[in-house]
Amino acid sequence: MNWKFWKKNEDRKPKSKTREWVDAIVFAVIAATIIRWLLMEAFTIPTPSMEKSLLVGDFLFVSKFHYGTRTPATPLQVPLTHQKIWGTNIPSYLDWIQLPQYRLPGITEVKRNDVVVFNVPGIEENNFEERDKNKWIDYPVDLKTNYIKRCVGLPGDVIEIADKQVIVNGQAIDNPEKMQFSYVVLSDTRISDRVLENLNITKPEGVDPRKNGVYQLFYLTNEEAEKLKAQPFVKEVTPYKSLGKGEWEPRIFPNDQALFPWNGDWYGPLRIPKEGETIQINKENLITYGKIITRYEHNDDVKITDDKLFIDGKEVREYTFKQDYFFMMGDNRHNSLDSRYWGFVPEDHIVGKGFFIWLSLDPNESFFSKIRWRRFFNLIE
Numbered sequence: 001m002n003w004k005f006w007k008k009n010e011d012r013k014p015k016s017k018t019r020e021w022v023d024a025i026v027f028a029v030i031a032a033t034i035i036r037w038l039l040m041e042a043f044t045i046p047t048p049s050m051e052k053s054l055l056v057g058d059f060l061f062v063s064k065f066h067y068g069t070r071t072p073a074t075p076l077q078v079p080l081t082h083q084k085i086w087g088t089n090i091p092s093y094l095d096w097i098q099l100p101q102y103r104l105p106g107i108t109e110v111k112r113n114d115v116v117v118f119n120v121p122g123i124e125e126n127n128f129e130e131r132d133k134n135k136w137i138d139y140p141v142d143l144k145t146n147y148i149k150r151c152v153g154l155p156g157d158v159i160e161i162a163d164k165q166v167i168v169n170g171q172a173i174d175n176p177e178k179m180q181f182s183y184v185v186l187s188d189t190r191i192s193d194r195v196l197e198n199l200n201i202t203k204p205e206g207v208d209p210r211k212n213g214v215y216q217l218f219y220l221t222n223e224e225a226e227k228l229k230a231q232p233f234v235k236e237v238t239p240y241k242s243l244g245k246g247e248w249e250p251r252i253f254p255n256d257q258a259l260f261p262w263n264g265d266w267y268g269p270l271r272i273p274k275e276g277e278t279i280q281i282n283k284e285n286l287i288t289y290g291k292i293i294t295r296y297e298h299n300d301d302v303k304i305t306d307d308k309l310f311i312d313g314k315e316v317r318e319y320t321f322k323q324d325y326f327f328m329m330g331d332n333r334h335n336s337l338d339s340r341y342w343g344f345v346p347e348d349h350i351v352g353k354g355f356f357i358w359l360s361l362d363p364n365e366s367f368f369s370k371i372r373w374r375r376f377f378n379l380i381e
Helices: 015-040 191-199 223-230 283-295
Strands: 040-044 058-063 115-119 145-152 156-163 166-168 183-188 206-210 213-220 234-239 269-272 278-279 301-307 310-311 314-317 319-321 325-329 350-359
Touching: 015 040, 040 350, 115 325, 145 166, 183 223, 191 223, 213 223, 223 234, 223 301, 283 301, 283 310
Parallel strands: none
Antiparallel strands: 040 058, 058 350, 115 145, 115 350, 145 325, 156 166, 156 269, 183 213, 183 234, 206 213, 278 319, 301 310, 310 314
8 A cells, every 4th residue: 555645746747837827817816706706896986976975086995795795696707807808898798697696694784874886777877878779788787887875765764855955764864974066156267276176176067257257066065165155266156056846857766757746956755665565556656666676576577567567467456575675875966876866776786885995096187196195095984
C-alpha cells in the first residue's frame, strides 16, 4: 500500500505564468460575483432625483443583507454585468431560463424613510430613453433598471400629499433634511458660478433675462433658498407656482382625470397594497391596482375586460394580494420620476438598502477638483 499520497508530487509540472493569471482572474470574478449577489453591490448616482441627499457622481455601496438577498431569476448572464455588456448594446443575458425568486432572511425590513435601491417595475420606465415602443424590452425582474429613492409609504399605508407635505395614515411625516423643491430666483444679473460654488448651490435649470432682471429656476433646499435671499443682488426667491389642489397632471398615477384629479404636490389619498389584503373588484380599484395584478402578482392567465377581472378564464369579484408593495419618492421632489408617476414597487423588486458613499466625483469640475472629499464614507440617511 502506498502511504506517500500526502507527499508532493515531484513529477507535477509547475503552472505557467499565463495559467496562474487565468486562475487568479477566474477566482476574483467568482469571489466578486458572490459578494455582489450576496452582500453588497456598487452603484453610482446618474440623475439629480435624490439631491441634495445624494449627488450626481456619488458612488455608493448598497447592502443586500439588510432586507435579505434575492435568489437569481436569470442565471444565464455574463458575470458582473446588468442589462448590457460593458460599453456595448449587446444584451448580457439570455432569458431561456427564468427561475422563481426567493428572498433569504435579512436583518431588517424596509422602513419608512429608508433610501432603497429597487428594480423599477414598468416596461415604460425601463425604456424611457427609447421613443420607439416597438424596440422596448421587457427585462426580467432582476435585470430591470435600478432606481434609488426614499421609501415614504409601507404596505397597508394610506398616503397623501397636501401642498407638498407627505401625509401617511393621517399624520404628516418627517421630511428629509436636504429635501429640495423648485424656486424662481429674480436677481439683477445672472448669478455667477463662483457665487453658487461658494454657497454650495447647484447651477440653475433655466435662465430667462427680462427688463426687470434675470429669472432663474433652481432646485433648492429651504436653507439654500434663505442663503440666496440674503444676497444683495437677489430681489426675490419664490416657490415655483405648480398645479393646485384638484388640478390634474396627465402623467400622474393612476392616470385617470375623472377619478384621480391629482398632481405631484396634491396627491391621494391612496392605499398601498399589502400581502394578504383583499379588495373588491370595481372600476376604481382596477384603475388603481389592475396593473400590479396583471403584471407583478405572478398570475399565469389574467386579463381585464370591460371593468372585470378574469383569472384562469373565470371572473373574479375580489382579489387578495400575494405580496407587499411600497411607495417611493425622490428627495428632489420637483425633479424626480417616482411612485407618483408610475405607481407601486413590488416587494420582489427590492434590491437593497443604500449603505454608504465610498467615492464622489463632481461631473462639472475639472480633473483636479472633481473629488468631493467631504462625502467619502458618509452613511446614507
